[in-house]
Amino acid sequence: GENVEQHPSTLSVQEGDSAVIKCTYSDSASNYFPWYKQELGKRPQLIIDIRSNVGEKKDQRIAVTLNKTAKHFSLHITETQPEDSAVYFCAASRGYGNKLVFGAGTILRVKS
Amino acid sequence: EADIYQTPRYLVIGTGKKITLECSQTMGHDKMYWYQQDPGMELHLIHYSYGVNSTEKGDLSSESTVSRIRTEHFPLTLESARPSHTSQYLCASSSQGRNQETQYFGPGTRLLVL
Numbered sequence: 001g002e003n004v005e006q007h008p009s010t011l012s013v014q015e016g017d018s019a020v021i022k023c024t025y026s027d028s029a030s031n032y033f034p035w036y037k038q039e040l041g042k043r044p045q046l047i048i049d050i051r052s053n054v055g056e057k058k059d060q061r062i063a064v065t066l067n068k069t070a071k072h073f074s075l076h077i078t079e080t081q082p083e084d085s086a087v088y089f090c091a092a093s094r095g096y097g098n099k100l101v102f103g104a105g106t107i108l109r110v111k112s
Numbered sequence: 113e114a115d116i117y118q119t120p121r122y123l124v125i126g127t128g129k130k131i132t133l134e135c136s137q138t139m140g141h142d143k144m145y146w147y148q149q150d151p152g153m154e155l156h157l158i159h160y161s162y163g164v165n166s167t168e169k170g171d172l173s174s175e176s177t178v179s180r181i182r183t184e185h186f187p188l189t190l191e192s193a194r195p196s197h198t199s200q201y202l203c204a205s206s207s208q209g210r211n212q213e214t215q216y217f218g219p220g221t222r223l224l225v226l
Contacts, residue, residue, distance in 0.1 A: 032213045043202065043217040044155070087153055093213045099145075099160060099170075100215055105153040 002027040004092050006103025013080050015112045023090035023103050024072040030092040033073045034100070035064060038087045047088075048075070080110045114139045116218035118203050124224045125193055133188045133221045135203035144186040145204040145215065148172060155202070161186055193225045 003026040013019045023033075034049035050057045050064045050073065057064050061080075066073040077084055090103040116137040125131055137144065146159040147170075157170030161180040175197070176190050186205075190197055203218040 034214060036217075043219050045217070046214055049214065089155065095213060097162075098213075099157060100213060102155045105155075107153070 002030060002092055002094070002101040004090060004101050004103045006090050006106055008106060009104065010107045010109070012109045012111060015080060015082060015110055017080055019077045019080050019084070019108055019110075021075045021088055021090070021106045021108070022072060023074070023092075024070075025092040025101075026071065027092070027094065028068075028071065029094050031095050032093045033064070033066060034091050035062075035075050036089040036091070036102075038089065038105075040086070044089060077108075080108075082110050082112050084108060085110045116203060116205055116216055118201075118218040118221050120221060121219060122222045122224075124226065126226050127192075127194055129193050131190050131193055131223070133201055133203075133223070135186045135188070135218055136184050137186075137203075137205045137216075137218075138184065139205055139207065139216060141205035141207040141216075142183065143206045144180070145206075146170070146176075146178060146186070146188050147202040147204065147217075148174065149200045149202055149220070159188065193223075195225045198223060198225050 006023045031052035036044040037047045038044040050066050061078050063076045088106045091100040093100045119134045142163050144161050147155045156172035158174040159178040161167045167178050176188050200220050200222050202220045204215040206215045
């Protein structure tokens with residue numbers, strides 16, 4: 001089955017700097033890759049996703065890149081702000097009828 | 113407003129008690145899931161359902177059971193709670209369609225078994 005590895009497990013950055021979280025997946029048939037943000041005491045919420053027919057997707061300060069050949073995808077957050085501090089989860093799925101497989105999560109701390 | 117609801121939000125209970133964690137969604141989704149999330153953060157899938165009368169065990173073995181009698185309702189039951197069941201339980205749902213894989217999470221139930 002699918003296995004998703006996520007790195008780093010913790011990441012501290014200075015406010016205004018960029019943050020990058022990387023995930024690798026094992027199943028070459030996976031075609032959907034969402035990213036979730038979970039703030040302390042709250043539910044995970046989808047922040048951005050990408051499908052295998054796209055190499056990059058941006059939404060304001062966040063972007064996701066996908067390298068199908070290498071089977072890895074990354075979350076990029078630019079101009080980080082204290083409210084970006086949270087746990088971020090990547091996930092992968094084959095799509096219809098298949099479950100999401102989550103990475104172990106990354107704790108992002110933005111220091112002001 | 114379309115959302116996923118979980119009750120109770122917090123539960124402290126003694127060992128051996130039977131408990132049911134409620135999950136309801138007004139999203140109109142057909143697929144529902146239960147995850148266990150420990151302080152170590154990882155989300156572990158323990159049960160899922162693709163529709164009424166359909167339930168499957170997830171990747172993490174769990175002593176809990178689930179039922180899906182109504183589309184919008186997916187309760188999780190522990191027949192005899194133990195301290196090892198102490199965790200946060202998150203319910204989620206998703207739909208068929210273009211964004212079928214996108215899962216939406218409920219607020220969670222924090223369970224403490226003494």
